[in-house]
Amino acid sequence: MFNLVLxxxxxxxxxxHAIRIKEKYxxxxxxxxEYLRAEINNKTELGLRAxxxxxxxxxxxxxxxxxxxxxxxxxxxxxxxxxxxxFPRTIIQAEQLDKAQTKINESVSMVLSLVVxxxxxxxxxxxxxxxxxxxxxxxxxxxxRFDVYNRQTSPLIEYYKNQDKYYEIYGLGSVDSxxxxxxxxxxxxxxxxx
Ligand code: B4P
Numbered sequence: 001m002f003n004l005v006l007x008x009x010x011x012x013x014x015x016x017h018a019i020r021i022k023e024k025y026x027x028x029x030x031x032x033x034e035y036l037r038a039e040i041n042n043k044t045e046l047g048l049r050a051x052x053x054x055x056x057x058x059x060x061x062x063x064x065x066x067x068x069x070x071x072x073x074x075x076x077x078x079x080x081x082x083x084x085x086x087f088p089r090t091i092i093q094a095e096q097l098d099k100a101q102t103k104i105n106e107s108v109s110m111v112l113s114l115v116v117x118x119x120x121x122x123x124x125x126x127x128x129x130x131x132x133x134x135x136x137x138x139x140x141x142x143x144x145r146f147d148v149y150n151r152q153t154s155p156l157i158e159y160y161k162n163q164d165k166y167y168e169i170y171g172l173g174s175v176d177s178x179x180x181x182x183x184x185x186x187x188x189x190x191x192x193x194x
Contacts, residue, residue, distance in 0.1 A: 001106055002027065002081030004186075005088070007156065008114035010145045011121040011128070012171050013178060017114070018085040020179050025186065028076050031085040032065055055135050057144030059152060062092045069093075070100055081109070089153045094160075110189055111160040112182060114171035118146055 004027065006014045015031055022029040036054060039047030046064065053060045069087055076082070088094040101107050122142060129137025136145065160166040169181045 001079070001109075002190075003101070003106060003109045004081065004083045005108055005111040005160075006083055006085045006114075007111050007160075008171065009116065009118075009121055009149045009153075010142065011125040012114035012116045013175070014085050014114060016175060017179060017182055018083050020175075021083055021182065021186070024183065025081070027081045027083050028079040029083045029085060030069075030072055030087075032060075032068065032087040032089075033085075035068060036060060055141070057136055057141040057148060059089055059148055062090055062096065065089075066093060066096045069097065073100065073104075077104075088156060091155055091159060094156055108160075108163070108165055110185075111156075111166050112185065113157065113166060113168045114178070115168050116171040120172060121146070 002025070004021070006018055006021075008014050015034070018029050018031065021027065036047070036050045040051045040054070041047070046068075049064065050060045059065075065087065069084070073082070084097075088097055097108065122139070125137045125142045126139065128134060135141075157166060167185050169178065169185070171178055
């Protein structure tokens with residue numbers, strides 16, 4: 001099974017590219033952010049809890065997020081592979097994922113990290129906020145999300161480098177050109193394991 005972690009700061013293009021990767025490689029795409037937003041829209045108990053954190057630019061607690069991921073993996077055992085978009089976002093989440101996958105003889109295959117500078121990220125997210133009305137896409141909250149990313153999420157870079165699974169992609173340019181960089185890396189991975 002091919003298990004891809006799509007990694008990067010807020011607005012780096014994870015969601016944008018996940019949709020294309022899913023189509024090209026026939027993988028099951030799961031975005032924790034999208035899932036949590038749907039729960040908020042449906043006013044579920046989980047959504048109400050998650051909203052408090054998301055609207056302040058904070059991460060939702062690890063255990064809450066991990067329960068979602070565990071049941072997802074359990075429900076979709078038969079798929080070709082997963083794109084985990086926006087998960088893991090903390091070392092604890094990464095360790096929880098490793099443990100759960102080891103139990104079923106699986107592991108993360110690769111981590112693709114989209115690298116984009118903060119000025120560009122800010123522009124993209126402000127634009128998205130204006131177009132969609134997303135509550136966490138306003139300047140003050142975006143700054144908080146960058147801070148949370150730098151403190152809580154970026155240590156995962158070392159974590160996955162130590163496992164020899166970390167690949168960086170320059171995330172500026174047209175969506176097509178970035179997608180080309182992504183597919184070069186995935187195709188090389190498949191060519192190597194043949
Ligand atoms: P997410 O939904 O994952 O939010 P994101 O990081 O902003 O998304 P992404 O990087 O996918 O942005 P996109 O491609 O759309 O998470 C939201 C919140 O949920 C988090 O802050 C957190 O509170 C919570 N959460 C989620 N996962 C969690 C976890 N594991 N643990 C705890 N909490 C969690 O790109 C952004 C914009 O850029 C788009 O408008 C797009 O059109 C544009 N864009 C993309 N590529 C471009 C390009 N090449 N050029 C120009 N614009 C581009």
